[in-house]
Amino acid sequence: MEVGVDRIPEALKPVPHTLPPPYNYAASSIEWNSRLLDDPGLVLQLLEAAEAREEFEARLPGLRGQVRHLVTGRLAEKAGPRLLILEGERLSAWLLTYGVVVTAVRLEEPGVGVSYGLQALHALDEWTGSVKVVAARLRPYVYHWGPELSVYIKGLDNQHRYLVTVLNNLYISLLAGEEKEVVDDVLKSLVDYTRFHFRSEEKLFDKYGYPRAEAHRRQHQSFVEKVTEFNEQYEAGEKQLTLSVLRFLSDWVRNHILVSDHDYGEWFYRKGLPIVDEEAARESRLARRKLGLD
Numbered sequence: 001m002e003v004g005v006d007r008i009p010e011a012l013k014p015v016p017h018t019l020p021p022p023y024n025y026a027a028s029s030i031e032w033n034s035r036l037l038d039d040p041g042l043v044l045q046l047l048e049a050a051e052a053r054e055e056f057e058a059r060l061p062g063l064r065g066q067v068r069h070l071v072t073g074r075l076a077e078k079a080g081p082r083l084l085i086l087e088g089e090r091l092s093a094w095l096l097t098y099g100v101v102v103t104a105v106r107l108e109e110p111g112v113g114v115s116y117g118l119q120a121l122h123a124l125d126e127w128t129g130s131v132k133v134v135a136a137r138l139r140p141y142v143y144h145w146g147p148e149l150s151v152y153i154k155g156l157d158n159q160h161r162y163l164v165t166v167l168n169n170l171y172i173s174l175l176a177g178e179e180k181e182v183v184d185d186v187l188k189s190l191v192d193y194t195r196f197h198f199r200s201e202e203k204l205f206d207k208y209g210y211p212r213a214e215a216h217r218r219q220h221q222s223f224v225e226k227v228t229e230f231n232e233q234y235e236a237g238e239k240q241l242t243l244s245v246l247r248f249l250s251d252w253v254r255n256h257i258l259v260s261d262h263d264y265g266e267w268f269y270r271k272g273l274p275i276v277d278e279e280a281a282r283e284s285r286l287a288r289r290k291l292g293l294d
């Protein structure tokens with residue numbers, strides 16, 4: 001919906017100063033969580049993958065409370081993660097919101113610099129002028145497990161499903177501005193579960209004599225090394241959990257399942273091993289052909 005610059009949308013109408021608080025924000029996490037917005041390329045990818053978006057122009061009247069009204073007024077119909085991009089002559093701001101809560105803010109003002117978190121939110125709340133707004137409803141997941149990811153073995157498919165679920169939990173806990181301890185727990189469960197899963201696959205390779213086990217094992221090892229190194233730096237406060245880290249993890253898992261894990265699935269299938277679920281194999285091959293993977 002287009003809204004003229006001279007008309008203030010309902011959501012942005014001045015509010016009485018008596019209304020506390022001026023906005024809702026994830027108080028315990030907004031400072032560190034705002035670093036999520038560090039990578040413009042990945043934020044734009046989030047936008048590309050958005051479920052829905054609308055663009056409109058608005059005039060920010062520079063009244064305390066305008067951010068709250070921007071967030072609650074335009075976007076409150078549905079709960080879930082959203083991205084708001086505000087572009088004006090003298091500002092460029094990105095906000096992540098979850099429901100009606102602001103979970104991350106990055107504000108860039110030419111000649112002033114870049115600010116994050118509460119400082120950015122305060123500055124934005126008092127900013128006056130016209131802005132172009134892009135409001136996007138983000139996908140609440142990175143990707144889902146589908147039959148194309150099947151390795152034709154029920155137990156391992158279930159482990160892969162669970163891995164995808166944990167990746168999605170990590171993504172959503174970041175966007176929702178969960179407290180750091182919660183995000184840390186999800187990250188730890190991802191690391192632990194990945195190790196357990198790799199061991200399960202490798203045991204099967206040994207048991208049935210899968211010929212490309214060594215190369216596969218090396219891939220597992222190198223992933224575990226990278227993740228462990230990141231985790232140590234993260235725990236020491238030297239590295240942030242950013243969208244690019246999340247992207248690396250989720251892309252690696254998906255590509256590894258689609259290529260390397262698929263390879264052992266096919267090998268087991270051709271060997272006619274009893275652990276293979278033939279129905280799952282047929283369904284997976286069909287799905288892969290449809291997606292142009294084979």
Ligand SMILES: [Fe+2]
Pocket residue numbers: 160197201257261
């Ligand atoms: Fe796997």
Ligand SMILES: [Fe+2]
Pocket residue numbers: 198201216220256260261
């Ligand atoms: Fe694997």
